[in-house]
Amino acid sequence: MDPNHQILFEPVRIGPKTLRNRFYQVPHCSGFGTEKPWTQAAHRGVKAEGGWAAVCTEYAPISPDSDEAPLIAARFWDDDDARALRLMTEKTHEHGALAGIELHHSGGHAANTQTRMPGLGPSQLASDLEPHVVPKTMELTDIRRVQDDWVAAALRARGCGFDIVYVYGAHSYLPMQFLSSFYNKRTDAYGGSLEHRARFWMETLERVREAVGDECAVVTRIAVDALGPAGIHVEEALAFVKLADGLVDLWDVNVGSIALWSKDSGTSRYFAEGYQLEWTGRIREATAKPIVGVARLTDPDLMASIVRSGTFDLIGGARPSIADPFLPQKIAEGRTDEIRECTGSNVCIMKVDGHGHLGCIQNPTAGEEHRRGWHPERFTRAANADRAVLVVGAGPAGMECAVTLGKRGFEMVHLVEAEPAIGGRMRWVRRLPTLGDWGRIVDWRRIQLDKLPNVAVVTGSRLTADAVRDYGAQIVVVATGSHWSGDGVQAYTHEPIAGADPSLPHVLTPEQVAVEGKRPPGSRVAVYDAEGYYVAPGIAELLADEGSEVHLVTTFDVVSPISDLTLEGPLLRQHLHERGVIAHRGVTIEHIEPGAVSGADEFEEPFSLEVDGVVLVTQQVSDEALYRELVRDPAALEAAGIEAVYRIGDCVAPRMISEAIFDGHRLAREIDSPDPAHPLPYDRERRIPDVDPVIARRTASDGSSSVSG
Ligand code: ADP
Numbered sequence: 001m002d003p004n005h006q007i008l009f010e011p012v013r014i015g016p017k018t019l020r021n022r023f024y025q026v027p028h029c030s031g032f033g034t035e036k037p038w039t040q041a042a043h044r045g046v047k048a049e050g051g052w053a054a055v056c057t058e059y060a061p062i063s064p065d066s067d068e069a070p071l072i073a074a075r076f077w078d079d080d081d082a083r084a085l086r087l088m089t090e091k092t093h094e095h096g097a098l099a100g101i102e103l104h105h106s107g108g109h110a111a112n113t114q115t116r117m118p119g120l121g122p123s124q125l126a127s128d129l130e131p132h133v134v135p136k137t138m139e140l141t142d143i144r145r146v147q148d149d150w151v152a153a154a155l156r157a158r159g160c161g162f163d164i165v166y167v168y169g170a171h172s173y174l175p176m177q178f179l180s181s182f183y184n185k186r187t188d189a190y191g192g193s194l195e196h197r198a199r200f201w202m203e204t205l206e207r208v209r210e211a212v213g214d215e216c217a218v219v220t221r222i223a224v225d226a227l228g229p230a231g232i233h234v235e236e237a238l239a240f241v242k243l244a245d246g247l248v249d250l251w252d253v254n255v256g257s258i259a260l261w262s263k264d265s266g267t268s269r270y271f272a273e274g275y276q277l278e279w280t281g282r283i284r285e286a287t288a289k290p291i292v293g294v295a296r297l298t299d300p301d302l303m304a305s306i307v308r309s310g311t312f313d314l315i316g317g318a319r320p321s322i323a324d325p326f327l328p329q330k331i332a333e334g335r336t337d338e339i340r341e342c343t344g345s346n347v348c349i350m351k352v353d354g355h356g357h358l359g360c361i362q363n364p365t366a367g368e369e370h371r372r373g374w375h376p377e378r379f380t381r382a383a384n385a386d387r388a389v390l391v392v393g394a395g396p397a398g399m400e401c402a403v404t405l406g407k408r409g410f411e412m413v414h415l416v417e418a419e420p421a422i423g424g425r426m427r428w429v430r431r432l433p434t435l436g437d438w439g440r441i442v443d444w445r446r447i448q449l450d451k452l453p454n455v456a457v458v459t460g461s462r463l464t465a466d467a468v469r470d471y472g473a474q475i476v477v478v479a480t481g482s483h484w485s486g487d488g489v490q491a492y493t494h495e496p497i498a499g500a501d502p503s504l505p506h507v508l509t510p511e512q513v514a515v516e517g518k519r520p521p522g523s524r525v526a527v528y529d530a531e532g533y534y535v536a537p538g539i540a541e542l543l544a545d546e547g548s549e550v551h552l553v554t555t556f557d558v559v560s561p562i563s564d565l566t567l568e569g570p571l572l573r574q575h576l577h578e579r580g581v582i583a584h585r586g587v588t589i590e591h592i593e594p595g596a597v598s599g600a601d602e603f604e605e606p607f608s609l610e611v612d613g614v615v616l617v618t619q620q621v622s623d624e625a626l627y628r629e630l631v632r633d634p635a636a637l638e639a640a641g642i643e644a645v646y647r648i649g650d651c652v653a654p655r656m657i658s659e660a661i662f663d664g665h666r667l668a669r670e671i672d673s674p675d676p677a678h679p680l681p682y683d684r685e686r687r688i689p690d691v692d693p694v695i696a697r698r699t700a701s702d703g704s705s706s707v708s709g
Contacts, residue, residue, distance in 0.1 A: 001334045005300045007307050009332060012053075012314060014290050015217035015249030017098055017163050019053035019314065022307060023328040024292045026252060027056040027102035027166070027221070028318035029349075030367070031357040033074040034060075036685045037084035040074070042370035043358070044099070045091030047321050050377075051328030053314075054164060055092055055321075056100035057085065059173075062153040063146070066106040066174075069114040071353060076103065076153050082160040089161030100164030100219065101157045103208075105146060107174030108135035108183060109258060120146065122177050122184040122191065122200070128230050129172075129259045143190065146174070147204050151211045158212050164250075165212055167205050170221040171264070172230045172257035175201035179240060180231045194236065198243055205247040220244070221252035223264070225279040230257035234279050241286040251291045252316070253280040262567035265319070266296065268344025268437035270571045274302055281311045292316040298323075298341040300331045322348050323362040326377050337447055340376075341440045346566035347658045354565040361658040362441060364400065364665035371682040374669060381409035383672040387643070388412040390473035392463050392626065395424020396657050397649025397664035398479030399445040404668030406452035413455040414473065418462035422446060424481050425650075426657070428514040432538030433545060434575070441657065465629040469640035475671070476642055478627040479664065482620040482650035484509045490530040490618035492555060492588050497616070499592035506594050506613040510535050513542065513615055520613020523547065526597050527615045528589050529554040533562040533656075536617040537572055537581075543615075544579045551609055552576065553584040553597070584609065620654035627651060646677055 001009075009021045025047050032040035044055040060074035061067065067075070075081055085101070092099040108121025109129045119127070119135035120142055127133040136142070154165045169175030177183035178200035184191050190199050201220075209218050224237035232240070241251065255276050256264035266275055276295040283291055292314035297303055303315045320327055323342040330338050340362050351359035351367070360366035365374040382405075389410055391402045394417035402415040421427060423442040430439030449457050468476055486509050488497030502509050505521045512518040525548050529536030536552060537560050544550045552559055559576065563569040576583070586602035598608035627647045630637065637645065648667050649660035670676050 001332055002300070002336070004304050005331050007304050008300065008315065008328075012290055014164070014219070016214045017217045019098060020096060021051070021053045021328060022314050023052045024314040024316050025052045025055040025321045026292065026294055026316040026318050027058055027100070027168070028322070029058040029071070029073075029352045029358075031072045031352045031355075033058060033072040034076065034081045034084040035072050037087045038683070038685055039367070039370040040085070041087035041091040043367065044088050045095060046369050046376060047325040048092045048095035048097035050324075050326035051332060052097055052317075052321060052325075053328075054098040054100055056164065056166075057088065057102055059102050059104040059168060060153070061104050061106065063105070063149040064115040065112060065117040065120055066104065066110045067112045067115045067117075068106065068110070069112075072356060073104070074101070076101065076156065079156065082156040085162075086160040093161065098163040099161060100166065101162045102166040102168045102221070103150060103153050103157065104166070104168040105150070105174040107177045109133060109173070110135070120174070122186055125183060125185070128257075143200060147207055150204050151207050154208045154212050154216070158216050162216060164217045164219055165208060166252070167201065167208055167218070167220045169201055170223040170252070170254050171261065172223070172226065172259070175204060175220075176223065176231055180226070182229045182231065194239055195243070198240055202244050202247060205244060209247055217249040218247065219250040219252055220248050221254065223255055223257060224253050224283055225255050226257045226260065227255055227263045227279075228257060228260045230259055234282055238282065238286040241283060245287050245289060248289060250314070251283060251287060251289060253283050253291060253293045255279050262571060265346060265349060265567055266344070267346050267566065267568045267571065268296065269434040269568055270575065271296070271344070273297060273299060277306070277311065284311055290314060294318060296320060296342055296344050298327070298339060300336055319344070319346075319348060322358065322360045322366050324376070325363075340444050343438050343440050345438055346568060347656070349567055350562075350565040351658075359658060359662070361661065362444065364662045368682075371684070372669070372680070379404070379407040379409070384475070385409040386411055387474040388472060389414070389475045389477065390468065390471050391415045391477045391479055392468060393417060393424065393479035393481055393649075393651070394422035394457065394459070395479060395481045395649060395660065396426060396441060397481070397651070397660040398424065398477070399442070399449070399664070400661045401477055401479060401648055401664035401668050402455050402457075403445055403448045403452065404665050405671065406449075406455040408668060408671070409454075411454055414458060414471070415449065415455060416458045416461050416463055418460070420460050422449070422457060422459060428511065429538070432514065433541040435534065435538055441661070463626070465626060468626070468630060469636055469642065472641075474641060474643045476630065476645045477667065478630070478645065478647040478651055479649050480623040480626055480651045482622045482654040484511060484617065485619050485621050486616065488528075488589070488592070488616050488618050490555070490588075492530070493590070497589055497592055497618075500616060502616070507592060508613060508615045510539050510615060510617055513539055520548075520611075522612025524549045524551070524611045525613050525615065526551045526553050526589075526609055526611040528597070528617060529556070529560070530588075530618040532556050532560055534560070536560070536615075537563075537576055539615050539617065540576060540581045541579055544576075544581050550581045551584060551611060552581050553587050553589060553609065555586070555588050557586055557602075559583050559585065589614070620650065622651050622654060624651050644676070
């Protein structure tokens with residue numbers, strides 16, 4: 001270990017518990033909650049194994065008046081929920097870490113679409129997160145009942161093995177709603193002065209503390225600056241920390257609010273590593289208790305300096321722990337170059353909130369630890385490891401596949417790339433404005449490839465079908481990717497755009513702009529986006545930075561709607577606005593001619609724009625010619641000694657980078673399965689009872705002996 005990093009491995013006491021080192025996986029959503037207990041246990045357990053001293057659940061609502069649906073929380077309403085999470089505490093303890101539970105109540109944000117109960121708030125004010133939710137003003141009986149629920153949940157947590165219980169107040173949830181005069185307009189003992197507004201939070205802390213006694217550490221999470229109206233600002237946070245300090249064993253600090261979560265889980269596009277310290281770094285002024293903070297920290301030198309300066313005692317990680325569950329162990333072993341660094345693309349958030357199950361752009365095993373049995377650092381030797389494998393194309397899919405095949409012990413893997421360097425589309429994507437940290441996808445894989453003696457990388461060699469057949473491999477994996485359509489074929493028309501031809505000076509593809517340096521024959525340019533993610537905004541910013549007048553014309557109602565799923569949307573739109581990019585929304589382009597584009601708006605009214613050129617970001621097309629040529633001639637494959645040809649990534653179908661990486665990883669994990677081209681089934685953790693439990697319960701209570709129908 002680098003002696004500079006030694007400080008990160010000192011034990012830290014939090015109340016009655018001791019953390020073995022300073023790495024603390026702060027609570028983060030997963031889509032597992034108490035719905036997928038085995039998945040939850042395996043995901044957190046792998047981090048405990050990777051050296052994190054504590055791992056926490058996501059938000060765990062204490063009662064049915066905070067149901068969080070349709071999102072999946074660790075609902076912690078009853079003993080069944082406790083049984084579900086016991087699996088996690090056992091797994092965590094097995095690996096020597098402490099387990100934490102983020103006990104939670106949404107208060108006035110709770111839509112309660114499942115339980116159909118009203119939200120509860122300090123005052124009857126529409127939620128800034130869900131404006132259609134107007135909560136009930138909490139009466140004294142509601143306050144007591146919620147505090148009782150908090151205590152009951154804390155006791156359940158203690159009973160199922162949690163070492164750390166939270167009174168979660170960050171992200172503008174219930175305790176913060178009481179503390180913040182944005183939410184709290186009460187005139188009773190729970191509103192008005194800071195002391196009054198702090199009462200709910202402090203009473204809850206006091207009661208939870210009293211209940212769990214010396215068996216659990218009591219932690220509170222607080223957004224020390226809302227960076228907007230929905231919470232408090234740092235001076236008030238300092239005053240609150242002083243007030244409540246005696247009730248807390250560890251302060252877990254962050255910034256933002258739930259409506260401005262984008263400022264907490266800051267994307268790398270607009271926030272540098274360590275960005276939160278400007279606010280959270282001030283909390284030491286108010287307390288001598290341990291502090292944990294986050295800021296997408298993956299650099300061990302920065303971590304060590306944060307601890308050495310006394311700013312934080314513990315290095316918090318959510319996204320960095322998803323990208324690399326073994327981050328602490330790699331630092332401990334001096335393998336810092338092997339840290340699979342978080343890209344800050346927030347694909348994890350899209351996966352959790354948008355798709356209902358955690359995933360990661362960097363780490364294809366995240367969320368797959370239980371259901372597919374994938375471990376991020378352990379690989380079994382493939383049964384067919386003696387076969388020579390040729391992977392054609394070193395984009396995200398090909399790189400990941402070659403790395404994983406190498407780790408599965410294949411004796412000879414060749415990764416062959418046409419271009420002078422590996423990376424595929426990432427070679428140009430990482431050079432687009434604000435997307436530099438996405439380059440970590442390539443950097444980590446390059447280092448892995450360099451370290452694997454059984455994997456050879458050949459660049460600058462475009463393979464033909466004959467060359468593939470002559471290569472001497474028994475297994476061929478085609479990972480040749482995709483390109484942007486130059487004819488403008490798009491979702492809403494399924495036909496080319498009239499006049500779209502990228503051999504003309506005024507029609508451009510993203511690759512022509514970003515790789516070949518092609519520019520329109522004048523300074524006014526339209527970037528036409530029918531895809532809705534990062535490519536069109538990236539190209540638009542590139543051209544705007546060069547001085548072009550850029551019009552971002554999009555079929556969607558907002559610019560880059562997919563970026564809303566990664567918390568990047570509002571920041572991205574603001575950013576483009578500041579660079580002078582002019583947005584035209586709800587427009588379909590149907591004609592292109594020199595000097596103009598035209599089409600229709602959302603109401604079928606004509607739209608036209610005078611521009612010198614247009615960049616088409618409509619849809620991508622797989623580069624599958626090589627694959628098709630190979631499989632078309634099985635006799636030639638057999639004659640060449642090739643036993644199998646597979647394809648992965650965008651060559652199959654153009655998808656998100658995370659999916660291309662997953663695809664490459666999946667094939668390598670299952671390359672010795674009976675039919676590697678098709679994924680093995682995975683455990684869905686469905687509960688399929690033999691007997692309908694509702695009918696069974698009714699039958700038992702009314703004494704009837706048979707159930708029909
Ligand atoms: P994916 O996201 O599926 O990995 P990319 O488009 O990012 O796909 O990368 C595909 C890579 O394959 C590119 O770097 C491209 O240069 C390379 N490639 C395509 N055809 C060939 C070929 N015939 N021989 C070698 N490399 C190829």
